[in-house]
Amino acid sequence: MSEKLLEIKNLKTSFRIKDDYYAAVDDVTLTLNKNEVLGIVGESGSGKSALAFSVMGLHNRAKIEGNILFKDQDIANISPAKLNKLRGDDMAMIFQDPLTALNPLMIVGDQISETLLLHKKNMSQKQRKDRVISLLDQVGIPYPEHVYNQFPHELSGGMRQRVIIAIAIANQPELLIADEPTTALDVTIQAQILDLIKDLKDDMNTGIILITHDLGVVAEMADRVAVMYAGQIVEIADVHTLFENPLHPYTRSLLNSVPNTQEGQDKLHVIQGIVPSLSKLPREGCRFAARMPWIDESVHEENPVLHEIKPGHFVRCTCHKHFYFPDESKEDSNHGVS
Amino acid sequence: MGFLEVEDLKVYFPIKGGLFNRTLGNIKAVDGVSFSIEQGKTYGLVGESGSGKTTTGRAIIGLNDITSGKVLFEGKDLTSKKSKTASVRKDIQMIFQDPYSSLNPKKRVLDIVAEPIRNFEKLSKQEEKKRVQELLEMVGLSPESILKYPHEFSGGQRQRIGVARAIALKPKLIIADEPVSALDVSVQAQVLNFMQDIQKELNLTYLFISHDLGVVKHMCDEIGIMYKGRYVEQGTKQDIFENPQHIYTKRLVAAIPDIDPRHRAEQKQFREDVQREYEQSYNDYFDSEGLAYGLQSVSDTHLVALPEKG
Ligand SMILES: Nc1ncnc2c1ncn2[C@@H]1O[C@H](COP(=O)(O)OP(=O)(O)OP(=O)(O)O)[C@@H](O)[C@H]1O
Ligand SMILES: Nc1ncnc2c1ncn2[C@@H]1O[C@H](COP(=O)(O)OP(=O)(O)OP(=O)(O)O)[C@@H](O)[C@H]1O
Ligand SMILES: [Mg+2]
Ligand SMILES: [Mg+2]
Numbered sequence: 056m057s058e059k060l061l062e063i064k065n066l067k068t069s070f071r072i073k074d075d076y077y078a079a080v081d082d083v084t085l086t087l088n089k090n091e092v093l094g095i096v097g098e099s100g101s102g103k104s105a106l107a108f109s110v111m112g113l114h115n116r117a118k119i120e121g122n123i124l125f126k127d128q129d130i131a132n133i134s135p136a137k138l139n140k141l142r143g144d145d146m147a148m149i150f151q152d153p154l155t156a157l158n159p160l161m162i163v164g165d166q167i168s169e170t171l172l173l174h175k176k177n178m179s180q181k182q183r184k185d186r187v188i189s190l191l192d193q194v195g196i197p198y199p200e201h202v203y204n205q206f207p208h209e210l211s212g213g214m215r216q217r218v219i220i221a222i223a224i225a226n227q228p229e230l231l232i233a234d235e236p237t238t239a240l241d242v243t244i245q246a247q248i249l250d251l252i253k254d255l256k257d258d259m260n261t262g263i264i265l266i267t268h269d270l271g272v273v274a275e276m277a278d279r280v281a282v283m284y285a286g287q288i289v290e291i292a293d294v295h296t297l298f299e300n301p302l303h304p305y306t307r308s309l310l311n312s313v314p315n316t317q318e319g320q321d322k323l324h325v326i327q328g329i330v331p332s333l334s335k336l337p338r339e340g341c342r343f344a345a346r347m348p349w350i351d352e353s354v355h356e357e358n359p360v361l362h363e364i365k366p367g368h369f370v371r372c373t374c375h376k377h378f379y380f381p382d383e384s385k386e387d388s389n390h391g392v393s
Numbered sequence: 394m395g396f397l398e399v400e401d402l403k404v405y406f407p408i409k410g411g412l413f414n415r416t417l418g419n420i421k422a423v424d425g426v427s428f429s430i431e432q433g434k435t436y437g438l439v440g441e442s443g444s445g446k447t448t449t450g451r452a453i454i455g456l457n458d459i460t461s462g463k464v465l466f467e468g469k470d471l472t473s474k475k476s477k478t479a480s481v482r483k484d485i486q487m488i489f490q491d492p493y494s495s496l497n498p499k500k501r502v503l504d505i506v507a508e509p510i511r512n513f514e515k516l517s518k519q520e521e522k523k524r525v526q527e528l529l530e531m532v533g534l535s536p537e538s539i540l541k542y543p544h545e546f547s548g549g550q551r552q553r554i555g556v557a558r559a560i561a562l563k564p565k566l567i568i569a570d571e572p573v574s575a576l577d578v579s580v581q582a583q584v585l586n587f588m589q590d591i592q593k594e595l596n597l598t599y600l601f602i603s604h605d606l607g608v609v610k611h612m613c614d615e616i617g618i619m620y621k622g623r624y625v626e627q628g629t630k631q632d633i634f635e636n637p638q639h640i641y642t643k644r645l646v647a648a649i650p651d652i653d654p655r656h657r658a659e660q661k662q663f664r665e666d667v668q669r670e671y672e673q674s675y676n677d678y679f680d681s682e683g684l685a686y687g688l689q690s691v692s693d694t695h696l697v698a699l700p701e702k703g
Binding site: 213241246268274310313326 | 440443547549550577582583586605607608611644652653654
């Protein structure tokens, strides 16, 4: 049975630019169950990290509207002290940028140990040290006893990333948000880290939000996938449906731009135009319309909403029914990865 | 004679320490690497983090001192003092990994792109501006961009600025170190397509360094796989992806995430089998120090690091 762990309702996260607030996350509604991996994909700047930071309560100057229910408790509106207690204990995050997340003046062993102290107060110092070393070993760090005593600047980028992962999984959290956890790592280490995250899910029933631009990682890890564009969810479905029958023009374009590892293709698909900056985002109509100028404008909804096409498969706007790639005919325009 | 030939290249970094900061030993970042690239082709350099890929690239372009070995570019020995001439350095350029930090944020695009030109040619302000604008047009940026600063561009556009700078002197060889790793897939596609277009247009040769095997497979004709400063395998794209021989290459290929979720169980099984094989046959593929053996040829195009027979 699927048990709800996190419920995000109409979340709107806005940043102040000059005198106005602009929403980077714009009316996002999502649920995450225990023992589930929800993948979030989307272009750079689409609001994925802003969403993650909102759930973790880590934005200090953003305006947050809507509800974030973690085990039925609204954490969008609780005291910083209570939130602090949840963080690093019941919920944890792997950060996209490892340098900013580590304390440059503290050896890494102590940083991991500190996290353990939050949760397992009755561990002896020796037990804690052993546990830290075994965590370092689990994330694939060679010579963990040696690395225990090193400062962040003495480690390579990939090693720092793994220290962050060790901190995040140290207390076996119920909710783990992993923001591009493996982007800086080579594939063999990546595979090892992904296995570790899977183990956490299987052993502890952890619910996981996995943010990544690597669609291969999503295909291998996720149970469901949400696709974000310009602050909104434009499509959400179980992983099989999303890869076999993607509907939203953005999702289809994204899948088409991956270098195919199966067979050589000549040209990769490129999405025309660029993601507009936050203050210039289109706020009315279909936000992706400008990126598909060859499609007749009349096919978009005036106020696009998510439509449930099949149980659990939601797509924003009706334009997907009329979408085709510029270099293909309109007839055979409907296929995913196969 | 090849276009670029690297022969038994070694780059060691001293480990210093102790009382008088003496040299205690060496990090053998590159430990006897040989390969050659034909003009107009793309050669991929792949391997785990810290295996010496960047150091190899930097040694070729002269940014790292070479401990021993040779780098021959169009027959000229780049390692001999005499040929460290300007004209050769002009012919080889590098694109750096990170589009966010490799461009000086305080400089305008004009100055960034013109920098290599200023080092090698004497142009008037007018000529220089015209040249930079032509280059920007080539990489698909508007001529007005010359007065902007890097932060005013998206990641993909910034990487194009880096490319414009790299092609400013019409080089023959470009060393591209993880040129798309920091970019999301749609921007990545844009940069890769573009690199292929200018390759045809200018008959460019690429040394393409990456840890993304999907990208390497898409771009490269030949591939070398590095492990702890040494080569474990080299071959054509088909040799490496369809017929990997060294256990490390097999492990690398098995670790590529599959974009089709239906293959999940299969892929997991495959990876476990390869991992088991890796553990069981480790001693057949690595010496007592955990380093790769010398390369033996298994076909005309395919070399694998195996212990010598007999
Ligand atoms: N603290 C902030 N103040 C102002 N704008 C911000 C802030 N943080 C993010 N933004 C803007 O909000 C938008 C969403 O940013 P976010 O970091 O969530 O993107 P992302 O989807 O995580 O992208 P990436 O894939 O590059 O990590 C962007 O336009 C970004 O510039
Ligand atoms: N200037 C230097 N001084 C000392 N050691 C160095 C220096 N540059 C590189 N090294 C070491 O040489 C080895 C190879 O590093 P290199 O940067 O070439 O690896 P890489 O294959 O490019 O790895 P990555 O995929 O992480 O970029 C590493 O052990 C690194 O720590
Ligand atoms: Mg982000
Ligand atoms: Mg490198």
